[in-house]
Amino acid sequence: MQASDNLSLVMRCVVAVRGALLQRSGLRGAHEEAFPPAPAATWPERPREEKGRSEPNRAIGFNMSSAIPHPAGHDDALHRLRGYLGGQQLGLNDRLPPERELCVRLGVSRAELRKAMAVLEAEGQVWRHVGRGTFIGARPVLNLEDVQFLGSVTSPMQILEARVAIEPELARLAALHGVGSDVHELRLCNRRCREAKSWRVYESWDNRFHYAVAAASKNKLLMTLFETLNAVRRTLVWKTLRVGSAPPGDHVSFSEHDALCEAIIRHDTAAAEEAMHAHLASVRLRLLPSKTGGRP
Known part of the structure; x- marks a missing residue:
């Protein structure tokens, strides 16, 4: 054709x-x-998985389900968030866990998480709906x-x-x-x-x-x-x-x-x-x- x-x-x-x-x-x-057209989204490159760490919650080299919260810093929080998303089986417009749960999993503060989310939203990786949550992909038309x-x-x-x-x-x-x-x-x-x-x-x-x-x-x-x-x-x-x-x-x-x-x-x-x-x-x-x- x-x-x-x-x-x-x-x-x-x-x-x-x-x-x-x-x-x-x-x-x-x-x-x-x-x-109007929405911005196209591409997934960023992520660090390679460590040998022997193929489980989704070990995509950035540690067990997120048992992470202990501590000050991570903006860049570290963004890195952890990218790694977490890369290790999940999330489809377009799938909803992410609530902020409180993500903070515990990633070991970051809510302020650090929101700054990292703002970066991904600007890239078209996620979109947020007030009262409904955060979703994968660019905001739908x-x-x-x-x-x-x-x-x-x-x-x-x-x-x-x-x-x-x-x-x-x-x-x-x-x-x-x-x-x-x-x-x-x-x-x-x-x-x-x-x-x-x-x-x-x-x-x-x-x-x-x-x-x-x-x-x-x-x-x-x-x-x-x-x-x-x-x-x-x-x-x-x-x-x-x-x-x-x-x-x-x-x-x-x-x-x-x-x-x-x-x-x-x-x-x-x-x-x-x-x-x-x-x-x-x-x-x-x-x-x-x-x-x-x-x-x-």
Whole structure:
């Protein structure tokens, strides 16, 4: 599929989402303002895990669950917070623990934690909602009620169609604009998918892998559309047949992720776009086998 065709499909998605929300709110007319793009978020590089310390709460070299609070300093608190987030299986828009709990886990004061959170929020790593908590990712363009509404009027097939319209183009742009930190994140996510000891952990890292591809595109508008699509996707209940407690060693997505990752690293735009198409076709075959047929 050509880039122009992808962009045409993307624009149709934009119009459809905007139309659904205007219909919900009773607004009409071309005078309504379009949704402004939110800043794209990328995950920072983190220190390598120490040998023999693969547990999530040891990502920065000590057991956070038993940490003793003491003055850490702004830079130290930020380092500890980054390490903690890197060791958790947190997906886009997942809620973080309350401040008091994080202070105990990280061994920092509340003031130090808030300063560190402010840095991550400025980077687009987290966003905060007064009265609701702190969440992973950049602040969504849509509020939670809008996301729930779109989820209520969207079918699984429509979600997959929207992914096909957006994600191959994101993969192509990732191969074009991706940098070293993007490669680091893609390789980390790809490795963690293979190492997952449960389907839940695998799905969390799989979600983060696709998020890393989108972030590498460096296109804030497409990134915003991807985040909105991902938020709506998470509101649906997907009936997936799982065999065993964790993905098998030859799980088909592993090789598909490898092909996509390597194409992006080589800056091969055509191969990256095609690899994402092939991956999404495989996903659709597994999720909706009765509705497949031809290229998605």
